[in-house]
Amino acid sequence: MQVLLGGGLLASAVSFLYPVWRYLVPPVATDLGGDSVVAAKVGELKANSGKIFRFGSRPGLLVRTADGEYRAMSAICTHLNCTVQYRSDVREVWCACHNGFYDLNGRNIAGPPPRPLESYAVHVNGDDVVVSRRRGT
Amino acid sequence: MAGALKMKLTRQLLSLTVAAGCLLLPATLWSAEARPQVAKSSCVECHSAFPPPTGVSEAQWAADIHAQKGLSCASCHGGDAKDPSPEGAMSKKAGFRGKPKRTEIPALCAKCHADGAYMRQYNPSLRTDQLAQYRTSVHGKRLAQGDTKVAVCIDCHSVHGIRSAKDTRSTVNPLNVASTCSRCHSDANYMKDYKIKTDQFAGYSASVHHEAMVVRGDLSAPTCTTCHGNHGAAPPGVASVENVCSTCHVFQAQLFDTSPHKAAFAAMGAASCITCHSNHRIVHPTDKFVGTGNEAICTNCHAAGDPGFAAAGRIHDDLVKLDEALKRSAEVLDKAERSGMEVSQARLEEAQGRDSLTKARVTLHSFQPDKVEQDTQAGMKIAAKTYQAGLQALAERDYRRKGLGLTLITILVVLAGLRLYIRQTESKNQSGGS
Amino acid sequence: MGSAPEAAPRSSTHRNPLVRWLDERFGWEDLLAPLRHKTVPVHKLSYWYFLGGITLFLFIIQVLTGILLLLYYRASANEAFESVQYIMTQVQFGWLVRSIHSWSANLMIFTAFAHMFSVLFLRAYTKPRELTWLTGMVLLFLALGFGFSGYLLPWNTLAFFATKVGTEIPGQIPVIGKPLLIFLRGGEEVTGATLTRFFGFHVALLPGITTLLIAAHILLIQRLGMSVPPSQEAAWKALPPSKREMPFFPNFFARELMAWYIALGVLGLLAALYPWELGSKADPFVPAPAGIRPEWYFVFMFQTLKLIPAKVGPIDGELLGILGFGVVGLIWVLLPFLGGDRYGRRQVFIRGLGVFALAYMLGMTVYGYLAK
Structure with a gap:
């Protein structure tokens, strides 16, 4: 009886403490994401190029214009939810699915997209290019 | 940098103010309409009591954009709207014209609407070529030949209550154009002399374009006038179909131009897009359109043994394969999500897989299986990855359940131990106590 | 408790060397003595005695998992x-810790309510146990405060709007309503400031007060012993040899431990x-989704407020409801002082009141879930 009780108590304690111990080990990925996210490092993007980054659970598009300015917007095409990309040859944002075009402010300028892309605010913080959702506009 | 940012901000603020102004403008028109401030005229006093067609109610006239801009009955009908007596108001001396003949109406409207200098006072951006356009239309040509059954200005724009096309209540607002056209074009009795079909409206109502306009509320979606023209309304003609469609579907047209179908269709005298997609009843295409099955359009021309038949089969198989792979992955992810697992990263990637499928469905307009396969292969890779992620999530779920099972076993062992302990100590106590 | 420890080394006769060591240092056995002498009456309603213990156990679980969550949570x-x-996704077993925290919170509120009603129906709250009841009632309100403040912390859409509605309610009280609302929200609106505030309440203010009150509550129970229901008491008085008791330690404690282990198993199973669920992130700029409802333990109040007409005579309906709940809450806290004698006539009335309250809460909760 004592073996049963003692062994049981010990085993259950182990089964309670094991998850706790594993919980205490910090995971490798430490970036949480959020309303603002580090989309790129300064210098990562050449002028006149773009990159897709993860913004919460959706893709975002960070563009560095030919003048070196940063622009960011949602990368989900307003037509049929494809992921858009930056076209350095025409210097516009392009959706490959149905040839929709947006300007660098996210406005739909050609092709089927019915609405502009949501544009995000960008600021450079030290070495990070930080993109955040615009509030209350 | 900071200066540039500030500049940008100011610019944005400015554009915002302008936008707000533009928004307010119709609102002021609206309020003007809500409280009719239309000049009183002696005409409406009597005519509001008449039954149609000579009856014009005060509310109807007040809604008319011409009334709101300060025009009077006399602007079209002549006469003197200020004279209180019917005889005076409608005297020949005052230039009273009465009801204009149908054949005269386009020219009557054009008196102002074709006059750039005059129209600039009211709406500088409004076009003034409506009459010229009308004369090129089937309606205009027939009217010139003396056919008074065809549409003139007032048939589409209504009369005595003409609203701006931007007003959603206007008969020529994009939302209402199709039903306005259908008033004549769906009336088999009315159209029987013209020997043209009357199923256009029914077809359009079942089309993707109608769905985009009405269900999704996308006012840029096409309606009758987008393809046929409005004042110059006429069928586009076989050679122009591709030009018309490609104003929106640019990519498909470009791909089509590089495809073997371009020359083949031209040789057959078949119009490009509508040969496969039809004209008015343009339904949402499915992967069955292409291929060699019963519903496949390709088999109208291609038969087993010719290379086009094989290509169609290949394109169809590639699309279906990717579609099924994506569905399988979605199913696994759904299952994992339902059991409380977090799979948002896989979901994000899955969306890109669906992109590839959408893209492949566009690429097929090149009718080159290799090009389509490039797109579907990219999608297949993603689908395989997300499927794996789903399986992993399910494995994690099973791992949790096993862990739970083990813990429950230890808990049961403890409970059994405690039970025994209680029984033992209490039987000891009782035997010792009593 | 017990006598003051002696400065001189003392001898202990315990057979376990570790206990003997402890006993010789600070009189471990003396410390345990009250627990050994404490007895628990044994009768057919004894099972209700477990509820308080289970609530305490769930509170301990809350503290432990709460501390673990603090390692990664950012307010x-x-x-x-x-x-x-x-x-939930990256931290190993994070899903388990958070799920247990959430489930245990809900179970704790449930057992606390059950404990309150069992004490009411067994008439355990009457003289001399007024203070135990008083501390218990405050603890119950604190538990609701824990629930309300903790609900917002994940900052998801449902919680955001439930908090918006929930803080609106005290805002209706005349004079102090508005300042109270601003105090709760940390501003006019539910914002990040509200989150910071609720976080502070949830992890510092409430746990501190609760721990002190639990100590007082347990100390009072320790001093007063277990209450025996009047019917049982009468039976035992009539026939003294039929009276049965068991020592708290180890007999009752072993049983309580069984209950705790069962609770742990249930928690593990549920988690x-x-x-x-996590839901979707709160966005103040989207319209409130349909079917906004508070946590289940607030539904009966929420539903009542919804049913009261906008105006009752000259008074605002909502205000009337809030004041009504306030008055009822106050009466409930003061029950031992209003009820008078343990065997008096008024007890029948109070029992009826309790049955009515229980039926009302259950009925309104069910109605709240069935109605849209």
Whole structure:
């Protein structure tokens, strides 16, 4: 009886403490994401190029214009939810699915997209290019 | 940098103010309409009591954009709207014209609407070529030949209550154009002399374009006038179909131009897009359109043994394969999500897989299986990855359940131990106590 | 408790060397003595005695898992949702810790309510146990405060709007309503400031007060012993040899431990099979989704407020409801002082009141879930 009780108590304690111990080990990925996210490092993007980054659970598009300015917007095409990309040859944002075009402010300028892309605010913080959702506009 | 940012901000603020102004403008028109401030005229006093067609109610006239801009009955009908007596108001001396003949109406409207200098006072951006356009239309040509059954200005724009096309209540607002056209074009009795079909409206109502306009509320979606023209309304003609469609579907047209179908269709005298997609009843295409099955359009021309038949089969198989792979992955992810697992990263990637499928469905307009396969292969890779992620999530779920099972076993062992302990100590106590 | 420890080394006769060592240092056995002498009456209603213990156990679970959650949680509008998502997806066994915390919180509120009603119906709250009842009632309100403040912390849409509605309610009280609302929200609106505030309440203010009150509550129970229901008491008085008791330690304690282990098993089962949902991140600029409802333990109040007409005579309906609940709450807290004698006539009335309250709460909760 004592073996049963003692062994049981010990085993259950182990089964309670094991998850706790594993919980205490910090995971490798430490970036949480959020309303603002580090989309790129300064210098990562050449002028006149773009990159897709993860913004919460959706893709975002960070563009560095030919003048070196940063622009960011949602990368989900307003037509049929494809992921858009930056076209350095025409210097516009392009959706490959149905040839929709947006300007660098996210406005739909050609092709089927019915609405502009949501544009995000960008600021450079030290070495990070930080993109955040615009509030209350 | 900071200066540039500030500049940008100011610019944005400015554009915002302008936008707000533009928004307010119709609102002021609206309020003007809500409280009719239309000049009183002696005409409406009597005519509001008449039954149609000579009856014009005060509310109807007040809604008319011409009334709101300060025009009077006399602007079209002549006469003197200020004279209180019917005889005076409608005297020949005052230039009273009465009801204009149908054949005269386009020219009557054009008196102002074709006059750039005059129209600039009211709406500088409004076009003034409506009459010229009308004369090129089937309606205009027939009217010139003396056919008074065809549409003139007032048939589409209504009369005595003409609203701006931007007003959603206007008969020529994009939302209402199709039903306005259908008033004549769906009336088999009315159209029987013209020997043209009357199923256009029914077809359009079942089309993707109608769905985009009405269900999704996308006012840029096409309606009758987008393809046929409005004042110059006429069928586009076989050679122009591709030009018309490609104003929106640019990519498909470009791909089509590089495809073997371009020359083949031209040789057959078949119009490009509508040969496969039809004209008015343009339904949402499915992967069955292409291929060699019963519903496949390709088999109208291609038969087993010719290379086009094989290509169609290949394109169809590639699309279906990717579609099924994506569905399988979605199913696994759904299952994992339902059991409380977090799979948002896989979901994000899955969306890109669906992109590839959408893209492949566009690429097929090149009718080159290799090009389509490039797109579907990219999608297949993603689908395989997300499927794996789903399986992993399910494995994690099973791992949790096993862990739970083990813990429950230890808990049961403890409970059994405690039970025994209680029984033992209490039987000891009782035997010792009593 | 017990006598003051002696400065001189003392001898202990305990057979376990560790206990003997402890006993010789600070009189371990003396410390345990009251527990050994404490007895628990044994009768057919004894099972209700477990509820308080289970509630205490669930509270301990809350403290432990709460501390674990604090390692990764970040209390800001920008990061709260993401940090909980991070706990649920990236941190090993994070899903387990958070799910247990959420499930245990709900079970704790449930057992606390059950404990309150069992004490009411067994007439355990009457003289001399007025203070135990008083501390218990305050603890119950604190538990509701824990629930309300903790609900917002993941910063998801449902919680955001439930908090908006929930803080609106005290805002209706005349004179103090508005300042109270601003105090709760940390401003006019539910914002990141509210989150910070609720976080503070949830992890510092409430746990501190609760721990002190639990200590007082247990101390009072320790001093007064277990209450025996009047019917049982009468039976035992009539026939003294039929009176049965068991020592608290180890007999009752072993049973309580069994109850705790069962509770642990249930928690594990719930957490593994039904991990607590996360929902979607709160966005103040989207319209409130349909079917906004508070946590289940607030539904009966929520539903009542919805049913009261906008105006009752000259008074605002909502205000009337809030004042009504306030008055009822106050009466409930003061029950031992209003009820008079343990065997008096008024007890029948109070029992009826209790049955009515229980039926009302159950009925309104069910109605709240069935009605749209």
